[in-house]
Amino acid sequence: MITSLNPLYFINWLYEAIGGWLTFSVVTIFMAKAIWTALSVVLSVVLVIILIKKNELKKLDRAEYKEAMRQATTKADSNRNEAWEKILSHLESGNQSDWKLAILEADTILDSLVQKMGYKGENLGERLKNVEPSDFLTLNEAWEAHKIRNAIAHEAGYELNQREAKRVMKLFESVFREFGYL
Numbered sequence: 001m002i003t004s005l006n007p008l009y010f011i012n013w014l015y016e017a018i019g020g021w022l023t024f025s026v027v028t029i030f031m032a033k034a035i036w037t038a039l040s041v042v043l044s045v046v047l048v049i050i051l052i053k054k055n056e057l058k059k060l061d062r063a064e065y066k067e068a069m070r071q072a073t074t075k076a077d078s079n080r081n082e083a084w085e086k087i088l089s090h091l092e093s094g095n096q097s098d099w100k101l102a103i104l105e106a107d108t109i110l111d112s113l114v115q116k117m118g119y120k121g122e123n124l125g126e127r128l129k130n131v132e133p134s135d136f137l138t139l140n141e142a143w144e145a146h147k148i149r150n151a152i153a154h155e156a157g158y159e160l161n162q163r164e165a166k167r168v169m170k171l172f173e174s175v176f177r178e179f180g181y182l
Helices: 007-018 026-091 096-116 124-129 139-154 162-178
Strands: none
Touching: 007 026, 026 096, 026 162, 096 124, 096 139, 096 162, 124 139, 139 162
């Protein structure tokens, strides 16, 4: 029984297996080196083939996964994208009331998203207070955007310029991206 991969042990075993008809010489050592070299080459080739096949399977799995995800989310994405595109189209208007409307609509989406996440409260402000900061990386952005929404909704004559409206929409966008809405 071979107890290790010591080449000299293998040569001695080979010598005994052959029956001693070859003398332990340079020829025997050359044969052993040739066998070890051939075995190394074969194993290296097998290893390379395995690695190539593994990479091919990974690529195939990724492609199948992406296709399945694309099919599963196509309908939901189109609805989300339509709502988001409608909101963004309000920002392109030259009218301040459209910019305010965009922020109000984005805040409604944020409220719906936070409710679906299971946070309780009478309104979005209360729900945001119940959020654990480690569960919501863009919590500060959500608060900042919601405060602007509150100013629009509750302060008579609140002035909003297009640049500020676009900045607030970027805040909403970062929150929506974190939770896969966009």
